[in-house]
Amino acid sequence: MNELSRVIVFATGKGGTGKTSCAANVAGLAAQAGMKVLLIDLDSQGNLEFDLGYVDKGDEGKHLVSTLLTDGVLEPVLKNVRPNLDVIPGGGKLDELEDLVLGRERRGEDGSILLANALKPLAPDYDLIIIDTPPSKRSALVMLALAAARWIVIPTKSDRASIKGLSVLADQVVRIREVNPTIDVLGAILFGMGSAATVRRRFAADDVRSVLGDSALLFESIIRHAEAAAGDAREKGKLIHELAEVVHNAEPWYVALKAGRRPERPAGSSLALCDDYVLFADELIKRIGAAEEAEGADLEAVTA
Numbered sequence: 001m002n003e004l005s006r007v008i009v010f011a012t013g014k015g016g017t018g019k020t021s022c023a024a025n026v027a028g029l030a031a032q033a034g035m036k037v038l039l040i041d042l043d044s045q046g047n048l049e050f051d052l053g054y055v056d057k058g059d060e061g062k063h064l065v066s067t068l069l070t071d072g073v074l075e076p077v078l079k080n081v082r083p084n085l086d087v088i089p090g091g092g093k094l095d096e097l098e099d100l101v102l103g104r105e106r107r108g109e110d111g112s113i114l115l116a117n118a119l120k121p122l123a124p125d126y127d128l129i130i131i132d133t134p135p136s137k138r139s140a141l142v143m144l145a146l147a148a149a150r151w152i153v154i155p156t157k158s159d160r161a162s163i164k165g166l167s168v169l170a171d172q173v174v175r176i177r178e179v180n181p182t183i184d185v186l187g188a189i190l191f192g193m194g195s196a197a198t199v200r201r202r203f204a205a206d207d208v209r210s211v212l213g214d215s216a217l218l219f220e221s222i223i224r225h226a227e228a229a230a231g232d233a234r235e236k237g238k239l240i241h242e243l244a245e246v247v248h249n250a251e252p253w254y255v256a257l258k259a260g261r262r263p264e265r266p267a268g269s270s271l272a273l274c275d276d277y278v279l280f281a282d283e284l285i286k287r288i289g290a291a292e293e294a295e296g297a298d299l300e301a302v303t304a
Contacts, residue, residue: 001119002150002182006288007129009149011142013136013165013172018155018191018223021230022280023132024051026153028239029281031085035127038076040064041090042115042141043134044098049089052081053237060091068114069100073121082239090132094141101140112142113179116148135165139172146176151186153284155223156204166211185212186287189280190222221280229270244274 010023020043027039041048042064049055063077076086104111111172123129146152152173156166166188176183188208190201201222209215233243247270 003123004116004129004148005150005292006127007119007123007131007149007183007188008151008153008284008288009131009133009145010153010155011133011145011169012135012154012156013168016290017157017165017261018189020047020132021051022153022155022189022191022277023224024048025239025241025277026284027085027128027130027239028052028082029278030089030128030130031082032241033281035084036125037085038088038122038126038129039081040088040129040131042094042131042145043090044092044094044141045134046089048087048132049091050234050237051089051239052085054081054087054089058089058091059088059091059093061089061097062073062091064088064090065093065097065100067118068097072112072118074118075122086126097144098140101144104289112147112176115144116180119148134274142165142169142172143176147180148174148185149180149183151184151288153186154188156188157190157192167205170211184291185217186284186291187219188212189219192225193222194225196261219280219283221276221283223276223278223280224273226269229273232270240270240277241274243270247271248263274303294299 010019010026012019023039026039031037037047039052039304041058041061044061046058046060049058057078059077063075066072067074074088077085077089101111101114104114119129121272133142133145137157152169154169156167173183173185190204193201205218206216208218229240229243233240236243236245
């Protein structure tokens, strides 16, 4: 097993498909389950700070840029953002990283391996490393992440534009295999699904088959459309399962009114959305375990 065998990249060819939300919530649930998790924000928008509530505590990606610029070794910038969860933040400084990668490539060097090299010494300290990426139009940063990854998870919607974006990402994966031949797609997850989920899923399975070659790569889980819960979570700096716990333990509205207080009721849809993320995280981790078990069996057969 190589050093980066537990690195997962959440990537997609289009913005607005839930990439950052999926990365943050899977990381938080895995950490709560006892796994030691490192979450890396490779997006210059740095929106993970809202999901995890570390607004104004990050470094805008300064550590990422300075480390890769000097061929150094990455370290967690924010430790124990949640128990078992460390973070290397992103932000506006990552625009400089894009220029760094492209500059090296203009000099004939392979800039895409910078993140992989900086991550290898740190990787053994973690059970899972999750990387959030920008939309594929920032291709240099996406290629950095893909070069460091063992697995890709693709949040997508079932509309035409999202499927086209999936095709863009598929092309990038083909190109990056020249430097990272072990990378593979773990699966695509349907995000923001509405009441017609069953019908849309059937069409999405056909689209995934046409782009990725196998409809089985579509996760059984879906993440439903729950705008109020998602907005509530980001406003409060809580992950969905944390918001759901607040809802579950909330004071009844009539008790607050009787005491002359204004009731505070987070979005009740967070309970159902929490179930979606829990099922997705469980399925994702099981897929990794099954793949590792199969790889181990294949290795034993070759060496027997």
